[in-house]
Each structure stands twice: as C-alpha cells, then as structure tokens.
Amino acid sequence: MNPNWAEENLQTIRTLMERSAVYRRALAPIMLLAGVLGVVAAAIGLLLPVETYCGFLILWFGTALFALAGAFLIARRQALRDKEPFWSPPTRRVTQALVPPFAAGLCLGLLPVFFGPSEIAATVALVWILFYGFALHAAGFFMPRGIKVFGWLFIASVCLLVYGTAAEWIDLENKAHWLMGFFFGVLHLAYGAYLYLTEKGKNAA
C-alpha cells in the first residue's frame, strides 16, 4: 500500500470540501450583460451629454440596478435549469462578501449630493471602481480564482490613476463617463468573452 495514501485522502477531502463551498454559476453571461450595459450607459452619458452630478448618479445607479437585476435573473435561470436551489450557501457567502463594499460605494457616491461639490464625478467614479475591486476580491474567496485577479485589476488601476493624476501625467476632469464605460463596460465585456471561451458547457443561461 502507498504509505502516503492517508495524506492523499486528506488532500482529496480538502479539495472536495472547497469545491462544495464554491459558487458555481456560470459568470460569462453575467459579465457580458454588465459589460454591454456599461458601454451603453457610457455612450448615453457622453452623447446626450449627462453633465450634472445628479444626472451622473441617476444614469449609473440605474445601470447598476439593471445589471444587478439581470445578474439575478440569469443566476436564477441557471439554478432552475440545474434543478438546484438559487439561494444556496455559496450564493449567500458571495452576497455577504459583496454587500459591504457595495454599500460603502453607494454611501460615498451620495455624499456630494448633500454636501457638494458636485463637479467630482471622476473622483466618485474612481471610488466606485476601487470599491468594486474590493467587492470582487472579497467574493473571489468563494468563487473561481479569476475573480480575485479581476478585482486586483480594478484596485491596481485606481491606484495608478490616482498617482498619474497627482503627478499630472493624466487629467481625469470630465472623464467620469469614460472611466465608468471602460471599467464597467469594456473590462466586463473582455472578461465575459474570456469566460465564455473557457467555461465549458455552462454558458447557455
């Protein structure tokens, strides 16, 4: 008998326990939906154009609500198709990980409405991108590993942009819709396309 059989058994048990606790809904359709909504919202913001802070908030909160509702419907549809409960323990854990950064982003986004100044949309966009990165990273502990890397991309990008602005290498004034469109639109589309090609047989939501 292999003397390491007990160790191998323990490793198998550990792997299976981790797999059991991981959120397994296919993310590609959700990411693609979020990406499309992000690009459309950015196009609306730039073309109309939406220049007031209240308009910026309404446009992007509305987009976030649509994205959340869409994600909920897609995940629920997958759960029904797989004959699994929607509100499973992994779903609960992922939701619990997402809520604090999302709530903080919401509160900080509303701050300028009450206390001004209102011309800080780009700063608020950076704060949202940063908190969204935190949310993805926190949820990544209960999801496939790629989500954590995706979260890091948001966090690192904000740090670079802040340094770039402070050093006057880049100017983010009046670029709020561009920032939102790139991070919540283009990056989600790119990640969704990557997942679509790599998540075998799970994307027909």
Added chain:
Amino acid sequence: MNPEPFLQLDRVIHEKGRLAIMSMLAASPELSFTELRDALAMTDGNLTTHIRALQQEGYVAVAKSFQNRRPLTTCSLTAAGRKAFDEYINLLEQIVRQTKK
C-alpha cells in the same frame, strides 16, 4: 507503524465514493442530488447506492421536496455523520503523523 488507527477507520466512510459524498456534505449545510452527481461525476444509480448506504448508517439525511413543481432531493449530514466524519479525519491525521515519524 502502529496499525491501531488504520483498524479504527470507519469502513462505511472509507470507501472512495462515500468519502467524496461525506466530504462535499461536510462543507455545505445541504446539497441537492444533482449538485452531488455533477460535482462527483457519478451516475444516478451509483450515487443512489452510496447515499442509501450512508443513510442506513445514519450518517446522511435525505429530504424530498418540490421546487417550481419539480421534485428536488437534498442531502445533508446528520449529527452522527458529522461526528463520524470528524473522527475519520482525526484518524487519517494520526496515520499521517505516524507515517512521517
């Protein structure tokens, strides 16, 4: 090497398929039959046989319900099952420690 811990290993849990089921259930309050089947790549018949054996031993509880008019079978560990699983893990760790000595 002292064979004592090996002889104490629970034969019901020690079987590969049943150990996999117990491991999955130990990390989650409950799992549906399809979740277990897909995660462990087992056939319906194979999984049913293993679950029945674990149920007979009092390690696993099976609940049948309906979700959106479809039958839903969920499995969970019983208190006895969790205790037996913990003891099994402790024995394995003991064996690993002995092997390393």
